[in-house]
Amino acid sequence: MASSVLEATRAAHEDLERLERLAVRELQRDPANARDRLFQSHRVRNIIDLVVTTSDRLVEIYEDKDGARKEEISNHLTAPVQDDIFHKFFDRLKDIRESHRRNHSARFVSETDDHEELLKEEPAVEFSGEEAFGRYLDLHELYNEFINSKFGSLMEYSAYVGTFSQTEKITHSLKATRQYKEYLEHILEYLTYFLRRTEPLQDLQKIFTKLESEFEEQWANGEVPGWENKGTEKESVVQESEVDLNFYNSVEELVVLGPEKLKEALAARGLKAGGTVQQRAERLFLLKHTPLEQLDRKHFAKGSRSSVSNVPSNGNNSKDDLKKEIALIELKMRRLCEILDEVIVRTKENAEKKLTLTYEEMEAEREEEEVQADSESDDEDQQIYNPLKLPMGWDGKPIPYWLYKLHGLGQEFKCEICGNHSYWGRRAYERHFKEWRHQHGMRCLGIPNTKNFNEITSIEEAKALWERIQSKQGLNKWRPDLEEEYEDTDGNIYNRKTYTDLQRQGLI
Numbered sequence: 001m002a003s004s005v006l007e008a009t010r011a012a013h014e015d016l017e018r019l020e021r022l023a024v025r026e027l028q029r030d031p032a033n034a035r036d037r038l039f040q041s042h043r044v045r046n047i048i049d050l051v052v053t054t055s056d057r058l059v060e061i062y063e064d065k066d067g068a069r070k071e072e073i074s075n076h077l078t079a080p081v082q083d084d085i086f087h088k089f090f091d092r093l094k095d096i097r098e099s100h101r102r103n104h105s106a107r108f109v110s111e112t113d114d115h116e117e118l119l120k121e122e123p124a125v126e127f128s129g130e131e132a133f134g135r136y137l138d139l140h141e142l143y144n145e146f147i148n149s150k151f152g153s154l155m156e157y158s159a160y161v162g163t164f165s166q167t168e169k170i171t172h173s174l175k176a177t178r179q180y181k182e183y184l185e186h187i188l189e190y191l192t193y194f195l196r197r198t199e200p201l202q203d204l205q206k207i208f209t210k211l212e213s214e215f216e217e218q219w220a221n222g223e224v225p226g227w228e229n230k231g232t233e234k235e236s237v238v239q240e241s242e243v244d245l246n247f248y249n250s251v252e253e254l255v256v257l258g259p260e261k262l263k264e265a266l267a268a269r270g271l272k273a274g275g276t277v278q279q280r281a282e283r284l285f286l287l288k289h290t291p292l293e294q295l296d297r298k299h300f301a302k303g304s305r306s307s308v309s310n311v312p313s314n315g316n317n318s319k320d321d322l323k324k325e326i327a328l329i330e331l332k333m334r335r336l337c338e339i340l341d342e343v344i345v346r347t348k349e350n351a352e353k354k355l356t357l358t359y360e361e362m363e364a365e366r367e368e369e370e371v372q373a374d375s376e377s378d379d380e381d382q383q384i385y386n387p388l389k390l391p392m393g394w395d396g397k398p399i400p401y402w403l404y405k406l407h408g409l410g411q412e413f414k415c416e417i418c419g420n421h422s423y424w425g426r427r428a429y430e431r432h433f434k435e436w437r438h439q440h441g442m443r444c445l446g447i448p449n450t451k452n453f454n455e456i457t458s459i460e461e462a463k464a465l466w467e468r469i470q471s472k473q474g475l476n477k478w479r480p481d482l483e484e485e486y487e488d489t490d491g492n493i494y495n496r497k498t499y500t501d502l503q504r505q506g507l508i
Helices: 003-028 034-063 068-077 082-102 140-147 157-163 178-198 204-221 233-240 251-255 259-268 277-288 312-339 341-354 359-375 401-406 426-434 436-445 459-475 496-504
Strands: 412-415 421-424 485-487 493-495
Touching (some): 140 157, 178 312, 204 312, 412 426, 421 426, 426 436, 485 496
Antiparallel strands (some): 485 493
């Protein structure tokens, strides 16, 4: 059996080489769509896991804790007797064959077509319906946990998606709690799980290790974002409420400070802050001759860090450790949010769009997305070479340059009535006079959008033309009182105004 050690070593090295070549060949293949690209990443991830497992097995063999490898090498190096050479050779060959017979079910990786199914297998990747195969995040459970917590606030789900990573908006007093830490751990756990499903080749362990090393230095210097004053926070409160007892020689002098000032000074030292002004001053004056550590426990507030002897430092340290853990989790969460920035933006837009859709419309859109995920081409994700900035055609590709020149799409026409909107090409410019944008602009000016105003894009020119049209209409307008003719019995012709005046006077 000794010969199986070297044979296992050789087989492991061979497997490593084949696995590496298999991973390279898989990465060289161009995936057809987003789903295929995700499966490709998971297949490569599985191959890498096999490489790691095989390498660990090789390390164990080379460490040779049981001495089997060393014993076999020494047997090979021992010069056998001439007559015993063939006997030892066939014994070793028998051991190798026996080893292969026992391990015939072991996974064997090959580049031949017989094992092509390894690259064609579809990895089992689970996504919820809300995640839409990795397009969106599903933060509904975290959202419910946030709005029902003490540190949370009521808001729409779409607003939560855009702000859940902005932990700096939460005060430190609400952050330093177990509930907040558990909430952060749930976010970090979900983001890590989502990233491992959508980007399996991302080395999260390396990212977290680098973050932790940088965090230790930043925490020691008080430079962690959002926790810059973690070490001086308590001292700042004490300094703001500091009362120098060296300047006071009696309780009556302390009473002059007032109840609020005395209450702040007592609370900053962990002492009871209740009672009358006199009692507060007496309690504070005890510190003039007695150190805080030697003060009777009955003077300390319940739960204070100094209410129990020899506990202050331990209680303070435990609180600082909690803050440190929370700050590290926040840093990891923000780093993952930076990686998933596009997904977060897409999730927020999808949540806002859902507010305007009915259930039937949402179901129809979900079915359409599933169909597109299976059939969409990867051409959309590839950068199209378009140095001339030509417009896109119906097929999603730049139109021919001769067509671009024929339609004059390089000429820009601006219309002030349309809000200085640009129209490219003479055809689009002429067509826009009948479109809704131009009609709305003319309606806002109080001018009818007739053929008289074609080619007019300036507001001042349109107003001037409308005034001229109105003035001409006023001159040519038929006025019945002056132009309508009447005839009397003698055959005299009068206009209507003159005829009615004479008729009233009885002259005709």
